[in-house]
Structure formats: C-alpha cells, structure tokens
Amino acid sequence: MVRAMKSNIWNRKHLLSMRGIGQEEILSILDTAASFREVNHRDIKKVPTLRGKTIINLFYENSTRTRTSFELAGKRMSADVINMSVASSSVKKGETLIDTLATLQAMNPDVVVVRHSESGAQEFLARHLNAAIINAGDGRHAHPTQALLDILTIHDHLPIMGREDFRGLKVAICGDILHSRVARSNAQGLATMGAEVRFVGPPTLMPAKVEEAFNVKVFHRMDEGIEGVNVVMMLRLQQERMTKGYVPSVREYFHYWGLTRKRLALASETAIVMHPGPMNRGVEIASEVADDLERSVILEQVANGLAIRMAVLYRLCTPGSRS
C-alpha cells in the first residue's frame, strides 16, 4: 500500500475526460490503484469493497480489452457487473442513446461505464441524465482510464529512469494522433503531471492546430520525434486509414513511422515502449520491439489498467470516498 488513501481529493460524479483533472487528483487515483494492485496478486482475488453495488458496462463499440478490464475490476471488488454490447451507434434505427441510458438509469446502477464511437457521447449523457458515468472511450475525444493507467505505468518506471517525478520527462506519442482518444487523454494527463509531450506522425494524421490545442511539440519525422525521449507510446493504425487516403500503404507507413529496434535506439537508453493495444505488428510496431521485455511495458499496462479501473470504480461507487 503506497501512500494509501491519504489524499482523497476526488469529488467527481463522473469521469469523462482528463481535462481539468489536477495533479493531486491524478496522484490520489494512482495511490488508490497501487493499493488495489495487491488484490490482483492474491490467491483469492476478491475483496468485498463494492458488495451490493451495480456497475453496467454499456459498450457501443467492439472492445474486448477495456470491457474485460472494467468487468474484472468490478467483480474483484464484489460488485454486480452487467455487460451490454450494442452492435453500433445507429441512432437512426431503434432506440436513441439517451433512451437506452435512461432505461438503465431506471434500474439504479451505481455507475455506468460507456464506450461510444461518437466524440462527446458521454458528456451528452452526463448533461441530460443522473447516472454516474465513466467514459471508457468516446470517438476521438477521450479515454481517461487509459491515460491514468499509462501514467501509473510510467510512474512505476520513474526510478529506472533516474527520476523522482514527471517534470521534464519526455514522452513521444506516435502514429495516428488524429483519430486517437488515447493520445488526447494522455497529452492532457501527462502535461498536468509536468511531462513534455511530443506528437509524432504523418501530417495527415495530425489534428489541426494541435500544438495550441494540447501544448505539445509536433514532429513529422519519427527519428527526430523520438530522439532522447523517455517514453515511446505507439498508437494503433487502423487498416481503413490506407483506403481513405491518410497514408498510401502499410509498407510506407512502417518504413517511416514504425517502431523498430534500430529506431528505438534513438530514444533514451532507459526508454520504455508502450502501446494501448491492440497492436498491429509490422504496421506501427515491430515484433522485435513489442516482445522485448527489457523495453516493452505493454503487458504491465494491461495489469495496471485493472488496478486503475478498480480505483476509479471504487471512487465513483462510494461517494464517501469522494470527499
């Protein structure tokens, strides 16, 4: 139990994005997560913390990892967890998003975890309904629990990098920034922690005026972008980006923006490699890097994801812990 529960400054009803979440709050969540981490290594991986609480996972987008992570997080704390997968966000046919959530709300869950393909869907729900909402990813906008678990993972490795905190830490987030909620939430969260964030990728995959929007440095050439950084965070490139004219081919993309061992040598020698998953081997990352346990912390991210989600669910399900 690292600094467990000592700074309980968390009085939010929802977790919608990393915007406006301060350093103290982030550290407080990391503390709580660290204390839950131990549960996941017990023989009997269950604590009664959320007994009698109900968590609904409402997923409008396919997701195995995030949904499983939230589900396990709830179950290991003895909450009742219900999974609802909705094929697509086709508002036009059938029930509207707000009606679906209103229906769920009527069953009085303690938290609804929502993933949706449209940016802002969860903020919209939070504005119109009463339920407490955790954003498990909305369009290109935000994925706050991913950012928190990434910050926790980096935090774990600060000693190896010879650092005490995030100040001056160089983090390169690389690839399809344009479509990435992971990049946006991480940029906000890491900047709050004092890190220096770089966005690296082809100009077609970079949002407009992104330096101004996120206080990051932009690099279009991978070799320059990862030079001397402490963290290389790779993003998934979806196949459909090739057909829509963002990049001409996998071959060209991997050649210029793929993370190879040779390229990784440009980063700091203690640099860690991260990926939110699922990976496209040979597209954005070479297997030689992904599987190099000296550098890759990808599986640690998954483990930390569970702890972070336990912490967030705990905070939102038990209002007493919020204040």
Added chain:
Amino acid sequence: MESVPFVLIQGGRVVDPARDWDETADVLIENGIIRAVGRPEIPRGCRIIDADGLIVAPGLVDMHVHLREPGYEYKGTIASGTRSAAAGGVTSVAAMPNTKPVTDDPSVVGHVLEKARVGGIVNVYPVGAITKGLQGVELTEFGLMLEAGCVAFSDDGATVADTGVMRRALEYARAFGALLIQHAEDPSLVSGGCMNEGVTSSRLGLPGIPVESESIMVDRDIRLVELTGGRYHVAHLSTAGALEAVAGAQAKGLPVTCEVAPHHFSLTEEAVDGYDTYAKMAPPLRSEFDRNALLEGLARGTFSAIATDHAPHDEDSKKVEFCCAANGVIGLETLLPISLELVSGGVMTLSQCLALMTYKPARLLGIHRGELTPGFPADLVLFDLLESWQVDLNRMCGSARNTPFHGRKVRGRVKKTMVAGHIVFEDGQ
C-alpha cells in the same frame, strides 16, 4: 385590429436607411400604404400609435429563413415561423426550398404562397431550388418559378458542387436576371466534419471542416460569374477567405454579393465546447480570426444583408450525440438585438445596420419592401433601442428552442411589428 383607413405612428425616431432619414417624425399610413413621413396633417378618424421613445424603422427583411413547411411541420410551420419573424420585427422572409417536397416546381411555390396567405402573419417570398430535388444535377424551371412568385434560387443546405452545373445555372439565370444564392461548402472538404477545424475541434475530437471548404467554393463560383455574368450571392458567409474573394469580385464590378448570419459575427467555435448541439450549424461557427474578419467586412460594406438562416428543429433532432445532431439554429427573434451589438460595438451606425436588414436585401430580391418611402407597403418595426433583456430558449414565440444565444444579455426590444399597416406583434401581448 379594427380596420381604419388611417394610422399615424407618432413621435418616434424614424430611421429609414433607404433615404438616409434619421429624425423624430410621424409616419402616416393609409390603407396599409405609407402615405407620408414627417409632420403630416392628421386626418379625421385616424388611429394614433404613440412611438415616443421608440425607433420606427421599416419592417426587417430576412433573406434566409427555413420555414420547414411543407414536409417538416414537426420542426416548424409557416404559421410558427412567421410568428417568430413578427416577434423579431421581421416583416418579410425569403423561405428556403429544402422542404419536402423541395420547392423545385411552380406548384410547390404556389402551395407555399397559399399557405403563407392563409396561415402566415408576415410576407413570405419563396426561394426556388437551383436543381431538382437539390440533387445538383438538373436545373429547375427558373422562368416559370419566378412567374409563380420565387424571388431567387438556391440549393441551400446543399451546395451546387458540380462546376459544370453551376456554370449552366449562372448562365441560364441571366435570361431572367435571377439571383442565385449559393450555400458554399465543398462537400469533399466537409467530408463528415461537424464543426470548424481548429483548436476546439482538435481538443473535442470532432471531425473538422476547414475554412477552405467555403473559400474554395466561392473562389470557383466567382470565376464562373466572370465567365457567365450571372448574379451570384453567397449565403451565410463565414470565413475571412471567402469574404476577401467577394470583396475582390466586387472591386472588379462583378455581380457578387453576400450575407452574414448573426451567429457567425457574434459567436465562435468555442461555443461548441461541451458538445452543445445548439451551436451546430452549416457552415459552422468559426474562429475569432474569421469572426473579426466578418466584422471588418461589415464595417467596410462588403455585405448586402444580415440574414438569420433561421432553422427550427424539433428537440429530438438536437438531443443526440453531437455529430448526429441536425445542423441549424433559430435566429428570427434575436436578429435585431444581436445585430444592434454592431452599433453599440462601434462597427456601424444604426442606419447602416438597419440597411442590411431592410432595403438592401429587399432590393437584392427585387421586392417592394424595406423602405418608408411613400407608396411602399406599411411594414414597420417599432423598437426600444436600449431596453435590455435576456434571451431565454423557453420563451421563444415560435415552436423551436434551438438558439445558440440562450442566456445572452442583449439590448433592443421589439415593441410592435406591423405588416401592411396591421399590427402582427405587440410586446407583452
């Protein structure tokens, strides 16, 4: 109101931009027509309306309004839309053709006019579609539709994107001197975007629409005006680039005009923050840079009209995820006070401001309205220039609530609106 032949609007500050008139005077109306402005002798049996302390101006002309009827009555009707107009001091509206069916045939024009005659309380002037079904392919019957009562043509809501079709439209329109109004957005640059491309869209993770989607289309169209000589008007111009193009065309003497919507010169993309669907429209709210350019354009006189693009929606079309929400905001009831911010902000004089909502759009559309010159129909607005109030979406006169100005403190309140000498709106009634 009981029909009396003579009505005198007494003691107001009469502002008639068409004649550059701005002084305290009486306006005498006879059988719905302006008879005299000044100190006319009061005829016997004349009804007197006290306008002391009020501005007396020509009723406003809004050349860009969506009345939704026929076909989308659940969003708004000719009755509710004209009620909003009257409440905003607007006495004439040009009704856009993106109804169901589309106003792309003389029979639909006749239907709209008949509905307006029966259920409308202000003057309604249909705008015909440029292409059948707004599909951007086949031209509509410009000549027959003009005869049926159209005042201009537009595919508004959609863009005439095909260069060849736009060329033919501008060419053919010359046969009738018809005005073509373009909703200028290059569809391949809009491409799924739902707000202005910039800092806010990047932060919110919403697909952006670059300003070039408008300026490229306007640039192209101006080349076609050079080629064809057709009269061309840019609807709801929102970008510095398009404004520069229009100013350049005007300097060359080309028949190119443009209008601006109050939301574009008074709000920016930041209003979308929080995913507010009441701040979603096409073209989208732009950056502060573009907004300032629009203000400069207003000051320089590049615009011929302030027009609302009044677009009522039902709640269900707006109460959804941002990208799924319908485009459009209502504007008739806030047109005057938001435009008066240009006067209080020193951008232009009261007369210049009212000109953009009266005789200038009226002349563009070729309608005999928007002036207090004797012989003109007695369409008037009486308003208190200084009365302040707060915009409240729950207190709109029409049926729709989708205003981006909710909560805004404004000045300038319409007290009476008259169409052809009849009072169609009275504050507090």
